[in-house]
Amino acid sequence: MKATEIVNAIEELLDRDDLDPKTLTDTFDSLHGELKDKLDSMVWTVNHIDDQLAPLKNQLERRDKLAKAIKTLENRQRSIKEYIRYIVDLxxxxxxxxxxxxxxxxxxxxxxxxxxxxxxxxxxxxxxxxxxxxxxxxxxxxxxxxxxxxxxxxxxxxxxxxx
Known part of the structure; x- marks a missing residue:
């Protein structure tokens, strides 16, 4: 098996919903090809997953920042309304x-x-x-x-x- 075929086999495997670590290692072991090609393919896959993770992590960070900004604005609004209520009551x-x-x-x-x-x-x-x-x-x-x-x-x- 050539490196591109190994990468394709790994990607096909990673698309499965029922993937567990044992199945993953068994499949890696069953791939035919030279060890260096298998390792290169696995490293490429790890890097590819990193590329997929980066934008997702950025979205999480943006979501956390948005949640914090919302909370800050809500607190400011509540404080101002409380002060307005105080003045109006007086x-x-x-x-x-x-x-x-x-x-x-x-x-x-x-x-x-x-x-x-x-x-x-x-x-x-x-x-x-x-x-x-x-x-x-x-x-x-x-x-x-x-x-x-x-x-x-x-x-x-x-x-x-x-x-």
Whole structure:
């Protein structure tokens, strides 16, 4: 077998979906031809695979960079909207500019205010059995029901609606 025939046989083999290392080595062993031709063909194949891998790896790197850029922009947007919400809340909940009507509105139901939450003051009934862990769902329900619990309170989250 000549080097080009060996390369063709290797490429045909590599196109198989069910290729495992044992089949690959058995096939290499069964190829007829001089050892140097077999080795040259295998090295050519390795280099050819490297050529195929390079653009795929570049695509992965571009995808990772795009994902990072998207996350950065989303974080910037969230920060700016939070600041807008803060300013609008200080201005009474609605600001009309030349181009927009900006309203701060309620977003969803009440949420447990974790900024002021002091777990050391919460009664044991609101902790789950395991490592002491606060059951915030139960605590929130109790607060919504009107119970006064030292160390916890509710707040109404707000978001920004730009029109």
């Amino acid at each position: 201005s009474g909940g609605e600001v009309i500019t030349d181009e927009h009507v900006i309203k701060s509105r309620k977003a969803g139901g009440q949420q447990l205010n974790r900024a002021t939450l002091d777990e050391s003051k919460i009664p044991a009934e609101f902790f789950e059995e395991q490592k002491p862990k606060l059951n915030t769902t139960k605590l929130k329900k109790a607060l919504i029901a009107g119970e006064k619990i030292d160390g916890a309170d509710l707040y109404q989250p707000r978001s920004v609606n730009i029109q």
